[in-house]
Amino acid sequence: MEDRQQHTEEEIRERLNQSGLKATPQRVLVYEAMCALGHASADAVFQHLGAGQGKMTLATVYNVLESMTQAGLLIRRPSFSSKMYFDVHTDAHCHIYQQDTSEISDFCDETLQRNVEARIRAQLPAGLQLDRVEIQILCHSQSHEA
């Protein structure tokens, strides 16, 4: 659904290596899962894998997500629940949180993103270096009126 540009196992191995991570089977599987899911919680990745044959511990999923995040292959997404979410799309982009259905979807507007970043960078307190700007759009469907 997301931007599906052929993520062959070879490509993934290579990407892992480039980021300084050994391409273990578990890491490849988790990365594949993340590509398929776009953004997901550790548990969601675990579920997704459970369906396949690759047996893997939940702790490993956490480990792998953590090391990939360190390596810059994933980023943590802020969430409104008490659950942590990761995203394969490491470039900044907005997210729509539909509060009545709990659905999360992407919302891309590169111009907006660039403008906001520029403006914020200009006003950032001295000594701080901007990493990225996350924009979340909270909404609900018109039928479900608040």
Add this chain to the structure above:
Amino acid sequence: MEDRQQHTEEEIRERLNQSGLKATPQRVLVYEAMCALGHASADAVFQHLGAGQGKMTLATVYNVLESMTQAGLLIRRPSFSSKMYFDVHTDAHCHIYQQDTSEISDFCDETLQRNVEARIRAQLPAGLQLDRVEIQILCHSQSHEA
């Protein structure tokens, strides 16, 4: 520290009533704590209260935060940890997340906020009603280079 406009017990009682909540002592205490803290997790509120004499269960803190959120007195803040945060400032405003120290601070730019909202509203998929836009600024101090 935040915007400290006299939050007397009477004012709080009144605000609770206006929002359709009975002004129980626990609710008053939690709201006072939230005013003092600005944004906080349930646990942080509990700690803050523990210091005082008002004995209250952690479960009550959760209950109260939840009902205040329902009533519109608080909002949930997205977080990068697996912990839920609440905020007394229900008007939309940006937050700075300093990743090396985990500090969170407010960043106000009403013009930016308005512009972003307008632009997003214009592009929102049909059938969706915009509730609010949250902007998070991730950064680190220049000394701690990534």
Add this chain to the structure above:
DNA sequence: AAATGTATTTATAATAATTCAAAATAACAA
């Protein structure tokens, strides 16, 4: 003031999400 019904709080147990520690396994280099 007593009685009633409802809302709220408490205490505690249960669940969910995450992390930790130690042993087992795999990968790698000498």
Add this chain to the structure above:
DNA sequence: TTGTTATTTTGAATTATTATAAATACATTT
């Protein structure tokens, strides 16, 4: 192969949150 290090597994430990049932407080009517 052997030794070394990184990774995964298992399972327990923590942390965060929610659920349940009993106790208490509140508000209203009598």
